[in-house]
Amino acid sequence: MVRTPYRYYADFEAFVKRKSSKRNVNGIELEESDHIPCGYALVCVDWQGKAVNWSVYRTDDEEENVAKIFFDDILQDQKLRQNVSELLQQQSSKSMIINPQLRDMLKKQIREDPTQLDPCYFCGEKFRRLSQQEMSKLFKNRPNMAVFLHDHCSGKFLGLAHNRCNLEASMGKISPCFTHNLKSYDSHFLVQAFDESMNATIIPCSSEKFMSFTVRNQIRFCDSFSFLSSSLENLTNTLKKNNTDDFKLTKEIFGKAENILKLYKRGGTDQEIEDLAQQINVDLLLQKGAYPYTHMQ
Incomplete structure (x- = not known):
């Protein structure tokens, strides 16, 4: 029995924009910065563990409401998944x-x-x-x-x-969306994009941190850090010790040139796909990289 046939995984990236600097009582200089969302990655996985949809979005415009675009993206996909689920239930009930x-x-x-x-x-x-x-x-x-x-x-x-x-044990209609460290980071971007149409239901930990929240009774956002209390780097390294073949979704999406082009919503000629395929090295995605956050301003 599948309680929820589809689930989502998401992550946000942000510009780090310096606001000001000041010294504390110990004379140490502290910098205050704003984190402005500049992009996200989203993947939808079905009950068989297969990726059925994925998207990557990024922008150079600080004024663009990335969280709002994310909500439009995931809610539109969830509407499609609900239609598919209803069709599957109708078919399965007629022919077990x-x-x-x-x-x-x-x-x-x-x-x-x-x-x-x-x-x-x-x-x-x-x-x-x-x-x-x-x-x-x-x-x-x-x-x-x-x-x-x-x-x-x-x-x-x-x-x-x-x-x-x-x-x-009927099939659930609310799909979970797992985001690592949602409670302490990504939720701040999402909550700021709430409007009346979201009809959001929130389970708070405090006035600034949220354990979980549900949007339009369709998507429930959950923090995967709550049950995998380690950094993504450590979790990846632990899984790599067993076998890199465990990263099935990563290899399915990023291991094929046509899928990478699909991420950026563009096609490619046969020659472009062939050239890109020769450059793909999925193992690099399983390593911690240096990312110039402070220079993305």
Whole structure:
């Protein structure tokens, strides 16, 4: 069962613009700077772990509302994903993928002796025989009845579940968007772009930090640092120790010349694609690079 068929991962970059400098009580000079968002990267991943959409945006204009552009981008894509999800659910409900012999055998077992079936897929409790009074009720009013459970996206048969458990496990319509260190950094850009149409719901940690927030009841922004409490550099190095093949999405998106051109919303001739393909080195993306933040002004 897929509770949320699509999820997003995002990250922001910002200009660092000096405001002023002053000395503290110890005589140490401190610089105050404004962080102005100048771009973002966004990828949407489906229930199978495949990247279905990705985009990179950047600007040289400090006045451009990058966070607003980001919201327009992700909400537009989420609307498309919801339409796809509804279509998948309609198709899967009409044609569950299951071996016909297994289906007939399970139906017979449900009628004759459900106590011999494997436990409920969700709660793990054994099934029991229903009384005549329970069987006389409408199907939706038989919470303990064993029903067939299928993946709402692929249509594949998963197992048997109590009717009540199956109904409670319906597919969610709110997709999560994970951003590393959202609470302490990226959220400041996003919250400043809120307007009345966002209909935002916020879970605050304090007046300046937000644990999570939901926009238009469609996207829930979460901080991946909450459960992966280390820098992206350390997390990448830890994963690299096992096998660089684990970076499937990175290699899928940045390992192909045509995908890189797609990121910047442009095509290319066969020769351009071939030349770019020879220059690609995905392993460089798995290293910490020196980035001139203070010179991006």
